[in-house]
Amino acid sequence: MGGFAWVTLVTNDSYSLGALVLAHSLRRVRTQHDLAVLITPGVTESMREKLASIFTLVQEVNLLDSKDQENLEVLRRSELGITFTKLHCWRLVQYDKCIFIDADTLVIRNCDELFEREELSAAPDVGWPDCFNSGVFVFRPSQETFNSLMRFAANKGSFDGADQGLLNMYFSDWAHKDMSKHLPFIYNMCSTATYSYASAYRQYGENVRIVHFIGATKPWLLYFDTVTGIVHPPPGCNHLQPLLQIWWNIFCDNVHSQLTNTMGGLAGALSKLTLGECRTDEQQAIEDHIRKQNWEQGYIDFMGRDSFDNILKKINETLATAPGITSPITEIEESQENSNNRVEIQEIAVESKPISPGTLN
Structure with missing residues (x-):
């Protein structure tokens, strides 16, 4: 051949x-x-x-x-x-x-x-x-x-x-x-390198031929707004947004319509998404399911939607409306007692059920 x-x-x-x-x-x-x-x-x-x-x-x-x-x-x-x-x-x-x-x-x-x-x-x-x-x-x-x-x-x-x-x-x-x-390096620019050497990326980034989305920057694991068509990079990686957007543009133009619900894993889940339309309850449920799948596979957006602050906010909102609360929810206060801004956690007993990752919006 x-x-x-x-x-x-x-x-x-x-x-x-x-x-x-x-x-x-x-x-x-x-x-x-x-x-x-x-x-x-x-x-x-x-x-x-x-x-x-x-x-x-x-x-x-x-x-x-x-x-x-x-x-x-x-x-x-x-x-x-x-x-x-x-x-x-x-x-x-x-x-x-x-x-x-x-x-x-x-x-x-x-x-x-x-x-x-x-x-x-x-x-x-x-x-x-x-x-x-x-x-x-x-x-x-x-x-x-x-x-x-x-x-x-x-x-x-x-x-x-x-x-x-x-x-x-x-x-x-x-x-x-x-x-x-x-x-x-332009033939295999690892995405994490631009974070550690942002100045070089600004100087040479326009010459990149191949970008390698290693680690947590896998495009298909990041939050993609199905209504606006915009992908949201992890915090600290905003410089990657144009490259991640190219990936998602190709996905939307050439791949999404080819997916079926008989496919496994994330591919099958993404096949059910609608693009460019107002988000319905069914669509939100699908997106939550995809997010839960990512959690279960260890792909968690710790710095973004699934950050500690966002998780705590959701827990507080859920507990505030849950029956059987007998005392205030857990409070987290920043101690100003030392220059390291040490965080003190004051635990107060509450009655609650574990929150599934799929319910975190």
């Missing part, structure tokens, strides 16, 4: 949302190359059909898991163990060269020039720049390399329990041997 391809991976329907938007972003910037997505059995048939409508190749692979809980606990990201499944990309030997790109990325400008690079080309990781970030990398498919990686994983493991640690150990000379394999 030959030729080049962009390759991504999804293990469930929720992450498939990211893959669909990613694929449409690549089509929008007029890539000249194939789009391939690796899927695992956790992706429903309904979602597979939608993936096949935009990707050139949809290929099922078996799930690989590092099972390295000790190192994964250091990252506090136990779900990353299954990212070993990414190694299957080396088995796409029908292609001469590929670029792997995580499903939580967005391509802003055409990047086909990356296919001129050689294996293993990648951008430095913001957490440890002598390591590369495995969210975007150039590679040459090879069954021999895949087998070698599997042996290496079995014998050496991964320093972070995930694919990034493994690949950096395997391609251990990346940091110093050939600087042509160091991609500029």
Whole structure:
């Protein structure tokens, strides 16, 4: 077959949302190359059909898991163990060269020039720049390399329990041997980096080619106002709003209408939303359900809608109207006794029932 391809991976329907938007972003910037997505059995048939409508190749692979809980606990990201499944990309030997790109990325400008690079080309990781970030990398498919990686994983493991640690150990000379394999940061701009180095973002942000929504800035987990069509970034990340808005614009224009309620997880829930219309009680219930799902999966907007102040406000409002209250509700007072503005919590007994995350508006 030959030729080049962009390759991504999804293990469930929720992450498939990211893959669909990613694929449409690549089509929008007029890539000249194939789009391939690796899927695992956790992706429903309904979602597979939608993936096949935009990707050139949809290929099922078996799930690989590092099972390295000790190192994964250091990252506090136990779900990353299954990212070993990414190694299957080396088995796409029908292609001469590929670029792997995580499903939580967005391509802003055409990047086909990356296919001129050689294996293993990648951008430095913001957490440890002598390591590369495995969210975007150039590679040459090879069954021999895949087998070698599997042996290496079995014998050496991964320093972070995930694919990034493994690949950096395997391609251990990346940091110093050939600087042509160091991609500029604009080809894998991690969203958290703009928070820590806002001045550089102001200077170079307009040149970004690929943005990587790592951590809590996953676009599909943020609050999106279905009436106004505006996405609300987490506090402190307002600079990301234009990029997050591009993601949601693509979702609304090209993806939302393709979703069905037979899809799993967040994809099925989002299929029930109406866009650009006044919010009905049914719509509010759906949005609350989505929010509850995010809570249950550990994606909580601690700094935004689900901040302590907002939760306390809702609890106070609920308790104020609840029957059986025998004493004032819990009061929180800021102590001015020291320069650290220490917070004192005065607990006063109340009769109440636990508040479900889905009831917090």
